[in-house]
Amino acid sequence: MSMELFGNALLSGLLLGGFYAAVAVGITIAFGMLDIVNIAHPAFIMLGAFVAYWLNVEYGLDPLLAALVAAPFAYIAGRGLYRYYHGVFERRSEDSLQGLAFFFGLLFVVEVSLLLVFGVDYRFVSAPYIGPSLTFGDYSVPYRMLVPFLAGLGVVALIALYLGRTFTGRAILAVSQDPGALRLVGGNPVKIKEAAFGLSIATAMLAGALLVIIQPIEPSMGREFIGRAFAICVLGGMTSLLGTVVAGAILGVAEAMTTTYVGAAWGPAVSFGLLLITLAVRPSGIFGR
Amino acid sequence: MISRRKLLATTAAATTLAAMGGTVALAQDGPIRIGMGMAMSGGLAAGGKAALLAYQIWAEEVNARGGLLGRQVELVTYDDQSNPSTVPGIYSKLIDVDGVDIVISGYATVPTAAAMPVIMQKRKLFLSLFALAANDQFNYDRYFQLQPNGPNAKVEFSKGYFELAMALPEKPKTVALVGADAEFSILALEGARENAEMHGLEIVYDQTYPPNTIDFASIVRTIKAAAPDLLYIGSYPPDSAGMIRAVHEAGFKAQMVGGGMIGLQFAGLKTQLGEMLNNVTYYDLYVPEPTMQFPGIDAFLVRYRERAAAAGVDPLGIYIPPFAYAEMQILERAVTEVGSLDDGALADFIRKTTFDTVVGQIAFGERGEWAAPRILTCQFQGIEGSGVEQFGEAGRQVILHPPEYKSGEHRHPFPASA
Secondary structure (H helix, E strand, O other): OOHHHHHHHHHHHHHHHHHHHHHHHHHHHHHHHOOOOOOOHHHHHHHHHHHHHHHHHHHOOOHHHHHHHHHHHHHHHHHHHHHHHHHHHHOOOOOOHHHHHHHHHHHHHHHHHHHHHHOOOOEOOOOOOOOOEEEEOOEEEEHHHHHHHHHHHHHHHHHHHHHHHOHHHHHHHHHHHOHHHHHHOOOOHHHHHHHHHHHHHHHHHHHHHHHHHHOOEOHHHHHHHHHHHHHHHHHHOOOOHHHHHHHHHHHHHHHHHHHHHOOHHHHHHHHHHHHHHHHHHOOOOOOOO | OOOHHHHHHHHHHHHHHHHHHHHHHHHHHOOEEEEEEEOOOOOOHHHHHHHHHHHHHHHHHHHHOOOEOOEOEEEEEEEOOOOHHHHHHHHHHHHHHOOOOEEEEEEOHHHHHHHHHHHHHHOOOEEEEOOOOOOOOOOOOOEEEOOOOOOOHHHHHHHHHHHHHHOOOOOOOEEEEEEEOOHHHHHHHHHHHHHHHHOOOEEEEEEEEOOOOOOOHHHHHHHHHHOOOEEEEEEOHHHHHHHHHHHHHOOOOEOEEEEEEOOOOOHHHHHHHHHHHOOEEEEEOOOOOHHHOOOOHHHHHHHHHHHHHHHOOOOOOOOOHHHHHHHHHHHHHHHHHHOOOOHHHHHHHHHHOEEEEOOEEEEEOHHHOEOOOOOEEEEEOOOOOOOOHHHHOOOOEEEEEOHHHOOOOOOOOEOOOO
């Protein structure tokens, strides 16, 4: 076994894992913490990707800066969306099947809207870090993967700090464990969930910007991430941000190693096989309680 | 004396006949309706909407000329959402409910294959756009396909690539084959495998990857470790971009890199990859080279490009739209010369005729494929920066194969700087 090949595969897998974590962190918040099966999250990621593309092409803004510009608007829209979802489904306890259907419909609405606005052609962005690689000895790391990796880890770290160090953040963690107890100590679970869902949608803007840095995009591409994003959330332990990062890395490294030593076609089988084995041994996921 | 029952029956029959007569008269006076399911959303929409724009341009032109058989032409389209499960229902509705006069296929292999059972049951003429071997199993005699694959499509796709490889001064000995785990790529790789074996090449890597693969670095590094002389890739647009980037990022070198790569024909990917494309050898169907100056092609592309931005489709339009327009030229001539919309008569005429179109002369052979294949093996040369205009110029996508369309010399190895 060549060390160079092994080392490069490991690096590739870890870089991919950082991006996967950025994609899945929104699902971890919405699905893991709030129990909202937002199956439309990948469509919001595509929305983020197209916003980054638009700001890059029209105003020359770096995709990462574009994501920062878009994130507050996405946060507000996310809050509004949750308020609607709560009023129509959650409050009436119709949030299981009807809620799922709602988000499924929303996925198509977002996708078709992107199609109507941006057309069907593949879109891409330009940035100084797309193209060159960082090389050290036999190892090389493309900046277009390194930047999403660092940005993905950075955003997960910031969210972890926010959840651990602020009142609203702790309230979000509390609502994920016991909304009734939160109410008893004077908190409003609906308001807290509204803020958390807004945060979840805001992360989709960043994940979208990272995606368009890595590869060209078209509106229907988001569907491809549904399985992977939910798998990472479940594997990590549903509510754990550290679990999301670790699960993202496990899937990324598993895919890279499988590609290198077995064949790329086995990548999904190995990744989801790992998920099944983990859940059989530890049903609550790696960091689940 | 006539009974009441007989009177009622006679009246009903007379009313029905009158109504039918009215309908027939109406149909003959009304527009000729051409129906299709087309990918206007989903993964195939980039091709579907570009094709639709070409059909619309043709319909406007033919209507301005007075229509077909003295009747205006109307396109009846439904979005198949790039989802084959919608296709049979769409074609049943087009034929049975909408009562269209002619049906044509949507974009690409899978929707075309999904429509075939309905089309065959109704014995309709079926002109098809870019379907790879969709009629091989059905062998339907009223099917005609516009992509110039010829009767043995999967081998044709890589024939030029391997013939060029074997003509290199340093004869290659090994080849790596890689492609997406999806219909087109699998067929392209099967053909490449046959060609490689025919030329006595050793296959040192032969793998597929899942269609939603994001990072190609591990694949390329594994191929690099196998050190092939040639790299043949069968890929879809996002992975074509991923593979080209990855081969550069990994510092991969070979005598030839390229193959059946979908996406390198589209302006979006060409401009994104820019100089990374230099010396990539790939398949194409039409490129603006001096050897491919067919009557009407320039005028069509001007009209297409005027409207491409507003339609949100490929701004160059040299891959699918000219063939979609040629499809309509074939239909126009067939309807005009046959003088009716009879599916059987139109199919007989198309089968026996050689058509002059904007993509050159087309004659159909076995299973409705082009009688003689014309898959081009091209190479990107002299690409500078990422300007889109250069891809509309001659000398940037040089034709290397087949010899009768050759427009430049093969440059090797890959990458261009090696």
